[in-house]
Amino acid sequence: MQYKRVKGMSDIFLPEVTNWQFVEDEARLFFKARLYEEIRTPVVEYTELFQRSIGEVTDIVSKEMYTFCDRGERSLTLRPEMTVSIVRAVIENNLLGIREPLKLFYSGPMFRAERPQAGRKRQFYQIGVEVIGNDSPFCDAEVIRDLVFFLERLGLERDACTVKLNNIGCPQCRPAFLKKLREFFTTQKESLCESCQVKFEKNVLRIFDCKNKECKEIAAGAPKVSDNVCEGCREHFTAVEKGLMLFQIPYTIDKNIVRGLDYYTSTVFEVTSKKLGAQDAIAAGGRYNNLLRELGGEDKSAIGFALGVERLLVCLEDSLKKNPSSVLERTVYVAYGDNAYIDQAKQILARLEALGYATYADLDKRSLKSQLKRANKFGLRWVLILNQDEVERGTYQLKDLRSLDVDQCLIFDKSFEANIRASMSTEE
Ligand SMILES: [Zn+2]
Numbered sequence: 525m526q527y528k529r530v531k532g533m534s535d536i537f538l539p540e541v542t543n544w545q546f547v548e549d550e551a552r553l554f555f556k557a558r559l560y561e562e563i564r565t566p567v568v569e570y571t572e573l574f575q576r577s578i579g580e581v582t583d584i585v586s587k588e589m590y591t592f593c594d595r596g597e598r599s600l601t602l603r604p605e606m607t608v609s610i611v612r613a614v615i616e617n618n619l620l621g622i623r624e625p626l627k628l629f630y631s632g633p634m635f636r637a638e639r640p641q642a643g644r645k646r647q648f649y650q651i652g653v654e655v656i657g658n659d660s661p662f663c664d665a666e667v668i669r670d671l672v673f674f675l676e677r678l679g680l681e682r683d684a685c686t687v688k689l690n691n692i693g694c695p696q697c698r699p700a701f702l703k704k705l706r707e708f709f710t711t712q713k714e715s716l717c718e719s720c721q722v723k724f725e726k727n728v729l730r731i732f733d734c735k736n737k738e739c740k741e742i743a744a745g746a747p748k749v750s751d752n753v754c755e756g757c758r759e760h761f762t763a764v765e766k767g768l769m770l771f772q773i774p775y776t777i778d779k780n781i782v783r784g785l786d787y788y789t790s791t792v793f794e795v796t797s798k799k800l801g802a803q804d805a806i807a808a809g810g811r812y813n814n815l816l817r818e819l820g821g822e823d824k825s826a827i828g829f830a831l832g833v834e835r836l837l838v839c840l841e842d843s844l845k846k847n848p849s850s851v852l853e854r855t856v857y858v859a860y861g862d863n864a865y866i867d868q869a870k871q872i873l874a875r876l877e878a879l880g881y882a883t884y885a886d887l888d889k890r891s892l893k894s895q896l897k898r899a900n901k902f903g904l905r906w907v908l909i910l911n912q913d914e915v916e917r918g919t920y921q922l923k924d925l926r927s928l929d930v931d932q933c934l935i936f937d938k939s940f941e942a943n944i945r946a947s948m949s950t951e952e
Pocket residue numbers: 693694695696697698753754755756757758
């Protein structure tokens with residue numbers, strides 16, 4: 525009997541896991557510097573929370589959630605996305621108040637039982653942010669800026685990405701638009717697929733999410749929400765555009781972006797990359813100005829985005845090779861030229877650790893050649909070598925694997941600490 529992992533899910537290990545760590549580490553630093561606080565919520569929530577907020581007739585809720593009963597016969601669901609859990613947590617823990625606007629950052633796995641295909645996993649990872657308690661269009665521009673600049677920092681060129689923007693209206697203008705939309709689809713109702721006929725009755729906007737070819741063709745001729753928004757929405761949108769121009773972020777307006785979740789209002793956006801096929805976005809987000817109130821919280825506006833880590837890694841493939849991990853800059857591989865020096869190697873190891881360096885040594889009697897090979901394989905930079913000369917005189921040879929010439933750096937025992945600091949701080 526051989527056990528297999530669950531279909532559509534992955535094990536992530538070396539060497540790919542290094543790229544995951546790079547992206548996650550960079551994200552943590554980047555968003556922390558912009559005063560986003562990290563939030564972690566449980567991976568499961570009561571099913572009702574998602575049904576209520578994402579919407580009963582959305583694809584996510586109607587066919588993609590991992591829902592099960594626990595031993596107490598309560599219906600639980602593995603989170604299919606993060607925004608709803610965060611809003612629940614913000615309300616439940618009273619996180620608003622002096623910290624408003626609340627800027628939150630998250631990173632973790634989400635679960636959707638989609639048809640497995642390239643780049644689509646059933647356990648997939650997202651990095652995202654939410655800004656809660658700010659209504660200003662400049663905030664929209666800042667959130668989009670943070671997304672675009674983060675991608676750029678990871679090595680994705682700005683012209684390799686496209687920011688697509690739309691406005692999907694607010695509670696003032698949406699009822700009139702929905703009426704118009706229903707009128708449009710009434711005449712063609714018979715040609716829609718079965719599930720769209722249900723959507724027509726329950727939530728006409730979701731017809732736009734249908735992947736059926738005929739439904740798509742019909743929907744393409746439907747009135748566009750952004751052509752039917754109120755004056756307030758129009759002004760908000762213009763101001764978002766101004767903000768993006770200030771940050772010199774190119775964008776296109778895409779009237780077809782409606783986002784497949786019910787909670788979105790006003791500004792919605794996607795970032796797509798040439799490196800991904802078809803219409804796949806690396807990241808997407810938008811405003812959800814009514815969600816807090818709908819889930820029993822205060823009437824606060826909010827905006828956020830989620831970035832798909834698997835897709836991001838596909839886009840980053842080439843640039844990742846140029847980013848050796850900086851974590852290993854302070855790791856020293858302690859090597860010995862002769863097995864007789866293994867005890868000395870242990871002592872050096874202890875001294876280095878006491879000085880705050882991370883160490884590694886293969887103390888199982890290897891040849892120097894094999895030790896250097898190992899150090900190289902780990903991607904380490906520094907190797908400290910003990911040879912007869914060194915041991916007798918109390919000096920050591922520090923080799924920089926990144927520079928081609930052997931660095932004959934002699935470190936005298938008395939000033940061991942100062943010497944090693946000076947040697948390892950030299951830039952290549
Ligand atoms: Zn409006």
